[in-house]
Amino acid sequence: MRRWNGWGDDTFDKPVPDSARAFLESRLGRGEVGSDASLDSACAQVPESRLGAIAGFDTSAEARLRHAHGQSFADWAALRHGHVGPFPDAVATPATHDETRAVIDAARAAEAVVIPYGGGTSVVGHLKVIDDGRPVVSVDTSRNARLLDLDTHNHIARLGAGAAGPVVEAQLRAHGFVLGHYPQSFDYSTLGGWVVTRSAGQQSRRYGRIEQLFHGARLACAARDFEVGGQIASSAGPDLRELVLGSEGRLGIVTEAAVHVTRVAERESFHAVFFADWNAALEAARAITHAEVPVSMLRVSNEVETDTQLRIAGHESAIAWLRRYLGVRGLGDRPAMMMFGATGSRKQVYRIKADALATTRRAGGVHVGAAMGRIWAKNRFAGAYLRNGLWDAGFAVDTMETAVPWSRATATMTAMQQAAHIALDTFDERAIAFAHLSHVYDAGCSVYMTVIWRRGADYATDIGRWRALKQAVSEAIVAHGGTISHQHGVGADHAPYLAAEKSETGIALIRAALAELDPHGMMNPHKLFKDSHVD
Amino acid sequence: MRRWNGWGDDTFDKPVPDSARAFLESRLGRGEVGSDASLDSACAQVPESRLGAIAGFDTSAEARLRHAHGQSFADWAALRHGHVGPFPDAVATPATHDETRAVIDAARAAEAVVIPYGGGTSVVGHLKVIDDGRPVVSVDTSRNARLLDLDTHNHIARLGAGAAGPVVEAQLRAHGFVLGHYPQSFDYSTLGGWVVTRSAGQQSRRYGRIEQLFHGARLACAARDFEVGGQIASSAGPDLRELVLGSEGRLGIVTEAAVHVTRVAERESFHAVFFADWNAALEAARAITHAEVPVSMLRVSNEVETDTQLRIAGHESAIAWLRRYLGVRGLGDRPAMMMFGATGSRKQVYRIKADALATTRRAGGVHVGAAMGRIWAKNRFAGAYLRNGLWDAGFAVDTMETAVPWSRATATMTAMQQAAHIALDTFDERAIAFAHLSHVYDAGCSVYMTVIWRRGADYATDIGRWRALKQAVSEAIVAHGGTISHQHGVGADHAPYLAAEKSETGIALIRAALAELDPHGMMNPHKLFKDSHVD
Known part of the structure; x- marks a missing residue:
């Protein structure tokens, strides 16, 4: 079964070998171990739902706990230390576009906001419940996962957008095709999640980022539906698919997505x-x-x-x-x-x-x-399991990433690593910081840094260290002109840095477009950029 | 010198060979020849400017005539038959971003609207002056054409966006690089024009469409400037470059554009x-x-x-x-x-x-x-000169194009050709209609039809035949689910068909974003979609 407080399936472990643990302890000192909060104690923290009985809305404590977080370090520290919350008031699991439409309509009638939940793999706070006084419905898309159409002549597939990586690939491979999108979160992250966060797979150099794979979609928006794309290389006006890509749930929920597929490689x-x-x-x-x-x-x-x-x-x-x-x-x-x-x-x-x-x-x-x-x-895809093993061995881990022109790769990487070291040094802690580039483009490459540091004894210690680390590294990225995210998106954690990249004018353009479809800001508010009514 | 009433340089002719003329006459009958309006008579039609003396604004009749049209058949018929107009009230030729900013500020102060003019090669009415009571300034970008920066390490060039094809390539080739963007209009069309109309070059399969080549830009908008893009593969929110691409002058004037360049191929x-x-x-x-x-x-x-x-x-x-x-x-x-x-x-x-x-x-x-x-x-690039030769031989020619999935290519092509034949048949005229695909994508290809028919004796005859033809073919494209344009853009002529592709919701999104930067609709209004205040 899916781990409620860590990565992946709870029947699979990737423990840290003894020699590796000894190495880490020699560099970082011995970290705290044990003391994780229990599922029962976490469920006991879930308050009564603000939503009454609505058909299809699950208000059970465990469902709401499991949909209250993603996989950011902040989520992780909260889960392990038993500091979870706020929680969604209900979880809905629509299996089709029409069911999703009905869920959103019910949420709107209840003056609730909606947070779409794909595979729960966000590492930057997309799923965080930010309390602005309105009830919150988490819309879990995982049941909406069927292959709806496969056009083998034109190499286009249409799927329920809640399909996770293995579900996408298994359905296509049965017909000799692949999508070819392999982020490390592949086991759980979903087609719709990839689209709205502009995901990059490990083999994007061949298959393209999700931007290149994305052919069109159907969205259930706050008060109406929206069909986008589906044309072949149109020169007719702005490409609205590019407004869906990166919309992070604020434009609506992607219920069906058409994608370019490729024959299985020999x-x-x-x-x-x-x-x-x-x-x-x-x-x-x-x-x-x-x-x-x-x-x-x-x-x-x-x-x-x-x-x-x-x-x-x-x-x-x-x-x-x-x-x-x-x-x-x-x-x-x-x-x-x-x-x-x-x-x-x-x-x-x-x-x-x-x-x-x-x-x-x-x-x-x-x-x-x-x-x-x-x-x-x-x-x-197993590397993500190492987080569980490291935590159990007393160590915290997080990753931060950007993309820059080739000529700035080394300086940016060095600055990110230095920022990590300096941030933890203020707590008299050491870090192991290292990096890779994993995506190349004509003009530059990604820079992806991993930081390992020592777990503290309590939530305040762990979250304090992490916040300092995240801020220092984000500022180093901005200072070097890098994007605040090459592959993780914006969510809540990168929102303060978005204007450095898009400009205030750019954010105003996005805001204006979103407000057209969501005038009351009910669709995943407070993500991507701050909403004025909570400033 | 540039022809005032046809394609290209007036020292270069591409006459129709006798055998070809005989073939066309055998199929279409003999067309009208001669009787073109003179430059002097056309200039005499230009009314007094509604704009007083403003520094840098040229209000001479010839400048205003030369900026009153593009290369659509409607433009062409108007020029040849002496039915040009309405005309812009002034032409400005800023050579830098700051000069463009000043021109737009002056236009705004004069409560004028602005039509950007790159190479004047639009075939769908982007440059048409649509009189809504406000004075009109044509902003000719051709002096803003310098290579501003070439980053040979990261393969990025920054140029004044008024650079025409040969000016772009000559400046890059001097350093061993090419952009590789070769639309048939290459000799005159400009980098900025390519960006705002989502142009596709003849070798886009290798170099990418302009969407793939476009790295970032600086725009002078109605009341402020806007810098967009410049990141390497960002996953942080919607890509605002994609709102500039296809904006057709309505978001602002692209003054500087950064593009991905490639070493000259061996x-x-x-x-x-x-x-x-x-x-x-x-x-x-x-x-x-x-x-x-x-x-x-x-x-x-x-x-x-x-x-x-x-x-x-x-x-x-x-x-x-x-x-x-x-x-x-x-x-x-x-x-x-x-x-x-x-x-x-x-x-x-x-x-x-x-x-x-x-x-x-x-x-x-x-x-x-x-x-x-x-x-x-x-x-x-010489094929475009054939239009002059055909006209002189008594024949009209136009091209209409779309892109569709592979499986619909033949049916769409056939329907477009049939529509052309039927439309001209209502005038008891025949057509020669033929087509090619010139761009391929995983999911489909372009379909590009050329129609040759017989010139009539006067403007009303020629424009009447053409309007029927254009409408019939556009409707056939829409009926077959094709984009209303794969490479020519929307302008005025395709605006009625845009909603079929983008949906009313999609157009509302674009409108909302544009209104954010241009609340009074002063930037190339009435193009792309109808503006409500002239409905």
């Missing part, structure tokens, strides 16, 4: 290449990109991430061998790892691999074969 | 392949697209277009040879021609050519070598 492999350092690997990534080698995925871990990931994986003898081998090949003891993917027909995969490896060789890269790539592919 | 070639018929060629185009062969360009002419283009080119002996050769190869006498482009490194071009030809061979295609491709590439 072949796929992932390859690890090591470089002397980050700069060499970064330049090789830029070279592959600018040479237009159509890799399906390209990521580069900096030296600390390469080292830490090998240590946390805990395969000591294999790692010792790898280090010796890279030493013999002249790479030194602080290498940076690149991983690239080759996906397509047999011929395409052969060419991609040959072209990418030729480029990495010229940059001094050492290919260590496809075995590490197979391990990466096998564990590509 | 090689490029274009290849003609003939098929037994349109269906075979269409299926081959879809196969190339779905096999992900990265051609830079792909077009397929239907049987009538293939035949007519060969006839109008007038190279009779070469054509006779080609017909014999295709006959020997078993293609019959109504072949359909595909042209594809291979652009990139030597190795890429080799692979693209080999992969595309392997696919076309499987579909029964006959490759006739690169010579026809060279001729196509040489004349790629």
Whole structure:
């Protein structure tokens, strides 16, 4: 069953190996362990619903608790320390567009606000209940998950937008197609969630970000429905799909989405290449990109991430061998790892691999074969489980990310890491901060930082450290001209930084458009940007 | 010098060969010739300006005449028959953002409306002056054309948005880069015009449509400036660049635009392949697209277009040879021609050519070598000059276009051609209607129809035939679910059909956003959709 207070399914654990724990403790000190709040005690905190008996509205404590949060560190600390809330007043689970329409109409009649809930995987507070005096209905879309139509001639599929990654792919693969959208949250995050948060999958280089995959949608908005897109490359006026993309529930609930799909690729492999350092690997990534080698995925871990990931994986003898081998090949003891993917027909995969490896060789890269790539592919969605293991071992973890032009990648990454160290230093705590780029574009790349630090004894300690960390890193991103989010969206946590990117004028434009469909601000208010009536 | 009443430079002519004229007359009858209005007589129709002496505002008759129209058939008929007008009251030619800001401020102070004028190449009435009682200032952007910055590390260029195609490319090529945006209007159309009309270049398959090339912009809006974009792949909220793209001057004037650029390709070639018929060629185009062969360009002419283009080119002996050769190869006498482009490194071009030809061979295609491709590439922007030649020979020509899923391409094309024939038949006139697809996408392709019919003796006759034709074809496009424009935009002529695509709700969203920056509707009003105060 889904964990109520952590990541994923509660039958699957990814404990931290002893050697890794010893390493973390040597760097960070020993963290607090145990003392998690129980499900019963958390349910006991759920107050009476402000909504009376409405057909299809579940007001049970456990349903409302389970829909009161996502997976941000703030959510996580609240759950583990038993500080959850505010809670939605009811949870609805419509299975179709029409049922969703009815739920929104009932919410509007009750003067309630609506928070759409897809897979509950937001890491930036999209699902946070912000009390402005109105009752709150969480609309869980997970039952609305059917493949509604698959057009194999034009490669377009239409699905219920509550379909989670595995549900999307299983239904398409049965017909020989894939969507190809693989964020790390794939196991739970949903098609509709991907659309409204502008999600990027691990193989977006081949398949496109969700923006490129998104063909059209049907939305249930506050007081009416809205059909958007469905045209092939129109030059007729602004593309309104782009207003749905990134709307984070404020425009309405996406109930059905049409997407571009691709035939299942004949072949796929992932390859690890090591470089002397980050700069060499970064330049090789830029070279592959600018040479237009159509890799399906390209990521580069900096030296600390390469080292830490090998240590946390805990395969000591294999790692010792790898280090010796890279030493013999002249790479030194602080290498940076690149991983690239080759996906397509047999011929395409052969060419991609040959072209990418030729480029990495010229940059001094050492290919260590496809075995590490197979391990990466096998564990590509399991990394999130490590949060549970780290917490149980006494450590907190969070990730923060941006995208910048190639020329600013290193400076931005360095500033983010320094901001993390300095923020925790004010609490006399240390951090392990490391980063990778995992998405490449002609003009730049993503920068994705992971920070591990020591758990404190109580909620106030943990949330205090995290707030300082989040603010310091966000300010470093803004100062370096990066987007406040390359793949996580805005939610509540990034809202204060949105104007730096969009300008006040830009936010005014978005506000004006949203107000047209939602004049009373009932659809996921207070996310994306502050709403004036709670300022 | 630029022709005042037709396409292009008046030192360049593309007359219709005698054999072609005989062919057209045999099909359509002999058209009217001569009797064009003179520049002097047209200037004499320009009334006194409603704007007094304002610094930088040119109120001369010729400047106002030259900025009163684009290149739609309606514009063309008006110019040739001496029915031009209404006219802008003044023309301003600001060379920078700040000068544009000052022009707009002066227009606002004079309670005038502003029509941005890039290269004057609109074929759907973007530049039409629609009199609502307010004075009109045409803002000619062509002096604002400098390369402002070229970032060779991140492949981003920033230019004055009034730069026409050759000005963009010349400045970039001096540094080894290209934008790669080649609409047929390339010689005159501008970067800013491409952005606000969502232009598609002939090699958009390689370089992307302008939507993909557009990185960010600075706009001078009615009462304030607006900076948009400039981020690398942001997931933070709706992408406001997509509101600028397609805004057709209503959001403001794009004064500076940043675009993604590419190193000049090492090689490029274009290849003609003939098929037994349109269906075979269409299926081959879809196969190339779905096999992900990265051609830079792909077009397929239907049987009538293939035949007519060969006839109008007038190279009779070469054509006779080609017909014999295709006959020997078993293609019959109504072949359909595909042209594809291979652009990139030597190795890429080799692979693209080999992969595309392997696919076309499987579909029964006959490759006739690169010579026809060279001729196509040489004349790629000269086709527009044929309008002058046809008019002088007594014939009118217009083009109408859409994009649809692959499965609807043939039915849509057929319906558009039929609509053209039926519309002209009501005047007891015949039409030659033919079509091509020139842009391919995973889910579908463009359908671009050319119609040639006989000129009438006067303005009323010509405009009457054209209006019937335009309406019938537009309705056929809408009935088949196509976009009202794949590459020409909306302007005035497509505005009645926009709601079919965007929905009334969608138009309300756009209206609400535009009103935020332009509450008095002074920026190119009455384009894109009707403004209520003139309904």
